[in-house]
Amino acid sequence: MKSSMFKSLSLGLLTTAVMSLSVTHAAKQQDENIEVTPIQKVTQQELAAIYVLSEVCPSLVKDDAQFSRGYSKLAQEYLPREKDAVSALSKLSKEKKFKSILAEARTDAKKAGDSKNKEICQELTTYNN
Template identity: 30%
Template sequence: MNKMIAFRGLLGLAFAVVISQSVIANNDFTVEEANTILKEDIAAAQVMSEVCPAIIGKNAKFDGNITTLTKSYLADYSDQSITLEKLQSDSEYKSVLEEARQAAKQTDKAEQQSVCEDVLNYEG
């Protein structure tokens, strides 16, 4: 299930942004499940920040949109003191991040470019 969600997060980041918070709010997920979904979305955003500059070039608007997305995901996390820096040392997050990186490597360049452009054009 984690790979499917990470892949969804990677390829449908812009779409996931819109639905993710409402999906978490409207389902009977446990706190742990909701946190895992948020970790997957944050990992997808982090992978996009690693992959997209090589595809669309360095772009301040893209960077700002990634920051906005990440902050919105962190705001929904159960531990309100969590930061991206703290997540970097979380073993589950490390695993989810690696899965997202592997999914990105297996995604063709046209799909990657489409997702990068979606993030670039995101109006949060």
């Protein structure tokens, strides 16, 4: 993950928006018995960037409950097959094979700085609306 976390998350949020539109369109198409293309695979780097938000954002946002709801929604969109995506991300963060990817995401978040991180975190406080 060479680019900053901000770029990764922006791309991720854009991807999420596109996927949401695709899912809505696909649901309409299913009523017409048209084959639906599967959703694009999520990368470990994207999951790491999302998890790092759970570490960085609580100290940067005013409304922790709003952030938690937005974060939960984002996590669920990236891990739709998981019953509790937030718990699944937490469990993934403890896996040995994920440690280096997570470390890189943490480094990217530090490089981005509080200002950029706060901007992303604030967006998540309204993401559930």
